[in-house]
Structure formats: structure tokens, C-alpha cells
Amino acid sequence: MKLTLAEVEHIAELARLSLADEEKARYQEQLSAILDYAERLQTLDTSSIPPTATVLPLRNVMRPDEPRDSMSREDVLANAPQVEADSFRVRAVMD
Amino acid sequence: MTQAVTLHELTLHESLDLMRRGELTSAELTQAVLDRIVQVENQVQAYLTLAPEWAMDQARQADERRAHGDADGRTPLLGVPLAIKDVLCVEGLPCTCGSLILEEFVPPYSATAVERLRAAGCVILGKTNTDEFAMGSSTENSAYFTTHNPWNLARVPGGSSGGSAAAVASGMALGALGTDTGGSVRQPASLCGVVGLKPSYGRVSRYGLVAFASSLDQVGPLARTVRDAALLLSVIAGHDPRDSTSMPLPVPDYASALSSDGLSGIRIGMPREYFTPGMQMEVSDAVRAAIEVMRGLGAQVREVSLPHTDYSLPVYYLVAPAEASANLARYDGVRYGLRVDAPEGMWETYRQTRGAGFGREVKRRIMLGTYALSAGYYDAYYLKAQQVRTLIKADFDAAFREVDVIACPTAPTTAFKIGEKADDPLQMYLSDVFTLSCNLAGICGISLPCGFDGEGLPIGLQIMGPAFGEETILRVAHAYEQATEWHTYKPKIPADSELAQVPAD
Numbered sequence: 001m002k003l004t005l006a007e008v009e010h011i012a013e014l015a016r017l018s019l020a021d022e023e024k025a026r027y028q029e030q031l032s033a034i035l036d037y038a039e040r041l042q043t044l045d046t047s048s049i050p051p052t053a054t055v056l057p058l059r060n061v062m063r064p065d066e067p068r069d070s071m072s073r074e075d076v077l078a079n080a081p082q083v084e085a086d087s088f089r090v091r092a093v094m095d
Numbered sequence: 096m097t098q099a100v101t102l103h104e105l106t107l108h109e110s111l112d113l114m115r116r117g118e119l120t121s122a123e124l125t126q127a128v129l130d131r132i133v134q135v136e137n138q139v140q141a142y143l144t145l146a147p148e149w150a151m152d153q154a155r156q157a158d159e160r161r162a163h164g165d166a167d168g169r170t171p172l173l174g175v176p177l178a179i180k181d182v183l184c185v186e187g188l189p190c191t192c193g194s195l196i197l198e199e200f201v202p203p204y205s206a207t208a209v210e211r212l213r214a215a216g217c218v219i220l221g222k223t224n225t226d227e228f229a230m231g232s233s234t235e236n237s238a239y240f241t242t243h244n245p246w247n248l249a250r251v252p253g254g255s256s257g258g259s260a261a262a263v264a265s266g267m268a269l270g271a272l273g274t275d276t277g278g279s280v281r282q283p284a285s286l287c288g289v290v291g292l293k294p295s296y297g298r299v300s301r302y303g304l305v306a307f308a309s310s311l312d313q314v315g316p317l318a319r320t321v322r323d324a325a326l327l328l329s330v331i332a333g334h335d336p337r338d339s340t341s342m343p344l345p346v347p348d349y350a351s352a353l354s355s356d357g358l359s360g361i362r363i364g365m366p367r368e369y370f371t372p373g374m375q376m377e378v379s380d381a382v383r384a385a386i387e388v389m390r391g392l393g394a395q396v397r398e399v400s401l402p403h404t405d406y407s408l409p410v411y412y413l414v415a416p417a418e419a420s421a422n423l424a425r426y427d428g429v430r431y432g433l434r435v436d437a438p439e440g441m442w443e444t445y446r447q448t449r450g451a452g453f454g455r456e457v458k459r460r461i462m463l464g465t466y467a468l469s470a471g472y473y474d475a476y477y478l479k480a481q482q483v484r485t486l487i488k489a490d491f492d493a494a495f496r497e498v499d500v501i502a503c504p505t506a507p508t509t510a511f512k513i514g515e516k517a518d519d520p521l522q523m524y525l526s527d528v529f530t531l532s533c534n535l536a537g538i539c540g541i542s543l544p545c546g547f548d549g550e551g552l553p554i555g556l557q558i559m560g561p562a563f564g565e566e567t568i569l570r571v572a573h574a575y576e577q578a579t580e581w582h583t584y585k586p587k588i589p590a591d592s593e594l595a596q597v598p599a600d
Contacts, residue, residue, distance in 0.1 A: 008462070015420060015465040016427075016442070017458055018450030027462055030520055034463060037521060038409040041479050044486070051481030052488060054310050054340070055537025055562070056297050061339035075203040081434035088429050091441035 001039070002032045102127035103266035104585060107175050107323035108350075110269060114161065114174050121161075121174025124269075125154035125218050128176045131266045132220075135588045140242050141252075141262040143181045144189050145221040150176060153218040160216065172330060173216030178268035180259050181222035182229050183314065184303040185209050188219075192305050193227040193237040193255075196426050196433045196452025206303025207338065208272060208314045208331040215330045220268055223258030227454045228423065229279055229307045231255050232526045235517050236456040243513070244287060245586040246552055250510035253283030253526075259317045260287035265588055270318040270327055276308050277411050278506075278530025280315040281542035285505035285555025288544045288584065290572070291317045292324045293530075295562040296537035297342035299328075300335030308418035309340075311411075311534040320582055321543060321573040325349035328565060344563065352566040353573040359393030361571060364498035368404035369529055374507040381546030381554040382504045385575060389502065392574050399498055401490040404532060406483050411531040412524060413467045413480035419457075420464030426452060459520060488536040495561040500571050504529055505542040505555035533559050541568050544581035553581075 008028045012019050019027070073086060082089035102124055105113070113119035129147050136142060157174035179185055182192045184202035191197045205213070213219070226236035234242040234257035242257045244250040245265040252261040256273025260283035263271050273280040275293035284291025292315045299314045306312065316327035329350060334343040365386060370379050390396045428434030428448035435451050437443035453461065467476035494501060506526055516523040533540040538561055545556035556575070560568040576582055 003466075007466075011462050011466050011469065014469060015461050016424075016445040016449055017453070017461060018443075018446035019458070023455075023458070027459060030459060031463055031466065033521060034412060035466075035476075038413060038476065038480075041406060041409050041413075041483055042475075044403075044406065044483060046479060046482035046486070049482040049485050051478055052484040052535075053481060055488065056340060056342065058297075058340065058342070063336060071203060076430075078203065079200055079431035081428055081432065090429055091436075091444050093441055 001035055003028055003035070103131040105269065106320050107172070107269045107318060107326055108320070110175060111172070121154040121157040121218060122151065124174065125150050125176045128220065128267065128269070134590070135265050136267060137591050138243060138248055138588055139245055139261050139265050139267070140240050141223055141258040141265065141267055142178070142221045143191055143193070143224050143239060143258065146188060146219065150218050150220045157216050157218060170216035172212065172326065174218060175216070175269050176218040176220050177212060178220050178223045178259055178262045178271040179209060180256050180271065180273045181225050182274055182305045183209055183272055184305070185219060185222065188222055190222065190305065191239070192229070193225040193239065194452065194454065194457065195238045197431070198433065200431050202303070204303065206314070207300035207335045209303065211331050212272070223256070223262055223271060225258055226255035227457050228305065228419070229255040229274055229276055230419070230456050230460055232278070232282055232523055233516070234258060235513065236454060238454050241513055244510045245588050246288060247510065247550070248589070249512055250552065251286065251513050253286035253506070253510065255279040256291070256317065257283045260284050260289055260291065263287070263289045263317050263319060264586060270316060270323055272331070273315055273317050274304060275313050275315050275534065276311045276415060277534050278527040280317060281530050281540055281555070281557060282506050282527060284317055284542040286510040286553065288553030288586070289317055289319055290321055290324045290541065290543045290582070291315065292328060292541045292565070293533060293539060294328060294332060294565060295539040296534070297340055298539070298563065298565065299331050300338040300341045302335055302337040306422040308415040309422060310418060311415060313534070321541070321569055321576050322350055322353060324541065325353060325569050342563070347566055349565060349569055353570055355577065357393045358389055358571060358574050361394045361500065362498040363389055363394045363396045363571070364399035364494055364501045365396060366399050366401045366404070366494070366501055366503055368401050369503035374504065375509065375548065377548040378504050378506070378508060378554050382502070382556055385545040385556045386502050388578055389571065389575055392578055397498065399494045399501065401494060401532065403483065403486045403490050407487055407532040407535060408524060408528055410480045410483045410487065410535060412463070413476050414484060414535070416460040416464030417467045417477050418464070420461045420468065423457070423461055456520070484535050487532055491532070491536045491538055491561070499560070499567055501559040503557050503559070505557040506530070509548045509550070509552035509554060529557060538562050539565050539568055541572050543572050543576055545579070546581060
């Protein structure tokens with residue numbers, strides 16, 4: 001199965017990745033080859049097999065809801081590429 | 096101290112014995128390892144960040160603590176210099192994950208595994224190279240440089256924990272932490288001739304490990320002997336309230352579980368699907384010979400079958416990228432990391448930040464994972480892969496009803512040449528074909544040296560055990576190691592000045 005260029009562009013859009021034309025062409029080839037390889041899974045009948053999302057027997061791990069100290073604002077902002085008014089600076093969400 | 100041993104070649108437990116007897120200080124040991132780094136790091140390039148001054152401070156503090164009798168019980172690893180893979184947070188040191196998108200990131204806290212090592216008295220030397228976000232099998236996907244295999248500098252060290260494996264193999268650390276999502280501790284251990292252990296899923300906290308594939312990632316030790324790996328595992332293992340997927344189970348003293356009683360009563364399974372015609376003959380011969388050694392130590396050996404082995408690679412390369420595409424959505428240039436501001440606004444800023452910050456393999460996996468999770472394809476790819484994952488796990492459950500451990504090769508080949516597979520993702524993915532199933536099933540596995548090929552490159556033996564069966568795989572690995580000498584060989588790394596004369600491989 002070969003992905004179309006439009007499909008590659010659609011996936012890149014979903015993933016919010018800007019790709020150069022040369023990258024799109026490369027991923028079109030490589031993703032198609034990997035998906036072809038994955039086709040072998042379709043030969044197995046799994047209609048009655050439950051999916052494994054986690055191997056652990058744990059479900060809904062709870063802890064007491066107790067207030068604790070959190071990190072200082074300074075530490076939280078220390079790695080931010082842009083800070084303004086003691087906050088993360090973001091681009092306008094709406095025009 | 097005056098004696099013939101080369102300090103940087105000591106094993107972790109040998110160095111601890113010497114320090115306990117007062118014959119060696121952590122400052123002497125740490126300085127010796129830092130000197131070794133000066134000697135060979137230029138050739139091997141294992142470290143992304145080195146902290147020599149901080150390391151010496153930690154070493155002197157360790158010596159003071161020992162002088163005050165504050166040792167052993169609470170600080171079982173007091174004064175031992177270690178390296179940490181650069182996907183694990185160490186407070187105050189950069190954590191790049193081998194990616195440009197985190198080039199400037201300095202975490203404000205440490206991973207639980209790192210915190211536990213620090214509390215046990217370890218000295219942290221620095222952060223080791225990795226494929227970007229641990230995605231790769233050679234360290235060639237690091238955005239910074241490729242680490243070289245200490246046994247042959249023209250070869251890859253394996254990956255993604257290639258920096259940690261190369262550092263341990265070349266005497267630039269006595270042990271290290273790596274992470275293993277599909278073989279990233281065991282495969283580089285195999286290619287570099289050291290011991291690497293992937294704990295069962297849930298054995299070690301993932302808090303402070305930068306997430307790649309959350310249902311598969313585990314932190315594991317790399318070391319020069321099985322006993323050293325056991326010492327490290329005993330410290331890092333255990334429940335952590337900050338990781339809801341860490342199991343609330345007691346942690347055995349893994350080192351004291353190692354016995355010298357041979358292997359009588361141990362049943363070893365050889366999976367027929369792991370000895371395939373396509374693999375390097377010297378690898379399968381060495382692993383078969385290793386299994387004969389274990390039979391000679393009293394183990395019963397029988398063939399077992401893991402019939403869904405052929406599906407583990409496609410399952411892994413749908414599940415892991417799907418989880419990665421979700422985990423890596425957080426890199427948007429707002430809270431940390433690179434930001435490329437685009438005049439067009441918010442969405443284009445996200446696109447360009449991620450387009451510029453991620454490398455080829457990471458983008459490839461984000462694309463693959465996004466596709467596998469997208470509307471219309473979720474059932475055919477992601478759900479299907481999760482169902483086949485159930486079958487792969489069931490294969491192991493059935494095998495472990497018949498045998499105690501499974502023995503097989505760690506990787507189908509010895510270290511390949513730098514550049515050889517760099518442009519062929521499927522070929523690169525195949526180097527993990529014998530290690531991925533272990534992560535999908537959540538079980539534990541260890542790789543240890545079992546020979547060399549005709550070119551002098553190390554071969555790894557993998558021993559897998561059931562979930563939380565670390566004591567058994569360590570016991571079997573230790574018995575084999577004690578009966579052989581492979582772990583005593585050291586690579587001869589040419590001095591920097593001789594590099595020009597190394598023939599092209």
C-alpha cells in the first residue's frame with residue numbers, strides 16, 4: 001500500500017510538523033514500506049483477542065488527596081523560551 | 096594507594112570492597128575515571144554532558160561520609176562513579192534527550208532512579224549520548240554526534256543507550272543507567288561487550304524519565320559484571336508513588352540472590368524462532384555454545400516455541416510510535432525547549448518549532464504513530480497491534496510454564512558499521528528483533544558477553560525471565576559469567592594521536 005502525498009501532508013498536519021518537500025517524499029516512501037511490513041498482522045485472526053494496553057494488573061491507582069508544596073514559579077518558568085508577566089508567553093489563540 | 100590494578104577497570108563491587116577496607120577513596124577512583132575520560136572520550140564520544148568538578152565534589156563528600164561511618168546500610172553504593180543516559184533528569188544538568196528541541200533544557204528535579212542512586216551514595220559523572228528521544232539502535236540518531244564502539248571505532252555502539260554502554264566498556268564509568276523500550280539497554284550492552292538489564296515493566300519508576308513509549312519504557316543498569324548490575328538494580332527498583340505504573344512489590348537484595356551453586360534445577364528454554372538462518376552464524380554459534388556451558392553447570396535445556404515472534408517487530412513499530420506521537424505532543428515551544436516564532440501565528444509556530452526541533456527518525460515515528468492512531472486507521476493498525484501484543488505475551492506465559500528462563504541471542508549481528516543502516520529504517524529496526532518482545536510482554540531480560548566474532552567484536556547472550564523474575568535471570572547470568580572469561584576482556588582503544596593510522600573499516 002502506497003501512501004499518497006496528500007495523505008503524508010494530512011498526517012503532518014495532524015502532528016503539527018512542518019516538513020520540507022524532500023522530507024515529505026522520503027516519508028512517503030519509508031512509511032509506505034513500514035506499513036507494508038505491518039500488513040502481516042492482518043493475516044492473524046484476532047476477533048476474539050482483547051487488546052493489551054498495559055501488562056500490569058493494576059487499575060485505577062489512587063492516592064490520598066493531600067495538599068503538598070509545588071515547584072516555585074521561578075523554577076517552572078526557568079526553561080520557558082519566552083516569559084512575560086511571570087507567565088508563559090504564548091501566541092494569540094484567536095485573532 | 097599502590098597496586099597494579101588500573102582503577103578505571105575495577106568493577107563496581109571491587110571498588111566498593113577497596114573503599115570499605117580503606118584502601119581506596121572515592122576521590123582517587125573518580126579522578127582516575129575522569130583521567131580515563133580525558134584519555135579516550137575524544138575517540139569514543141560517549142558523553143553529551145560531563146560534570147567533572149561536581150563529580151569530584153560528590154566524591155569528596157562520599158569520602159567524608161565514609162570517614163564518619165555513614166556507609167553501607169543506607170549508602171550501599173557510596174563513592175562509585177556512574178554515568179546517566181541523557182533521557183533521565185538529573186537536577187541541574189542539561190537533559191537534551193539527544194534532541195535539538197531540548198538543547199537548552201535543564202530539569203528542575205531528578206528522576207526517581209537517579210535520586211535513589213544519589214541517596215545510595217553514587218557519584219554522577221555526566222550524561223551519556225543517546226539516539227534522539229531514545230529512538231534508534233546505534234546513537235546515529237543523536238542530534239549531536241555518533242558514539243563510537245570502543246572495540247572498533249568505525250562501528251556503532253548500538254542504541255539507544257549507546258553512550259552508557261560505550262562509557263562502561265571503555266572505563267569511563269563503573270556503571271551506568273540506560274533505558275530500554277525495545278532493547279535499548281540490552282542491544283548496546285551486547286554490541287559493547289558489557290552487561291545490560293531490562294527490568295520487568297513496573298519494577299523501576301519512570302518518574303523523571305522523558306517518556307518515549309509509556310507502556311514499554313523501563314530504566315535499567317549497564318555494568319561490567321552481573322553482580323554489578325544486581326547491585327544497581329537493588330537500588331533503583333521499587334514502588335514510587337510518583338509513577339502509578341510502578342508495582343507496589345518488595346525489592347529483593349538481588350546481589351545476595353546470586354549463588355555459586357551452579358544451575359541444577361534450572362530449566363532453560365531455547366526458542367526455535369530466535370535461531371534463524373538470517374542471523375550472523377558466529378552469533379548463533381556463540382549463543383549455542385553458551386547454552387551448552389549452562390547445561391554443563393547443571394541446567395536442563397529444552398526447545399520452546401514463541402510462535403508469534405515474527406509479529407513482534409510490526410506490533411512494536413505501531414505501538415511504540417503511537418505512544419511516542421502522543422508523548423511528544425508536549426514539545427510545542429511554550430513551557431520548555433526550542434521555539435521558532437512564525438509570523439503566521441500560533442499553529443505555524445507549533446509546526447515550525449517541531450519541524451526544526453525534531454530529527455528525521457523522531458519525525459518518522461511521530462508520523463507513523465499519528466497515522467496508526469488517526470480516524471479510519473485506528474482499528475486496522477493500533478488496535479490490531481494491541482491485540483497481537485496479547486498473543487505475544489501469551490506465548491511467553493506458556494513458555495514460562497515449561498521453563499524458568501529463555502536463552503537466545505540479544506542481537507542478530509555484532510556491531511555494524513557507522514552509516515551502514517542509517518538510511519534504511521527497516522534494516523535498523525531489525526537489529527532489535529530479538530529484544531522487542533520482552534518489552535511488549537513486560538518481562539525482564541539481561542544481556543551479557545558470550546564471545547567475540549572473527550573481527551573481535553563482542554557477542555551478547557540474552558536471558559529472559561517472567562515478569563518480576565529478575566532474581567532468576569541474574570542467578571543464571573551470574574553462573575554463566577563465573578564459568579567463563581568473556582567479561583574480563585577489555586577493548587584496546589587507540590590513543591587520539593594514533594587515530595589517523597586506524598585503517599578504514
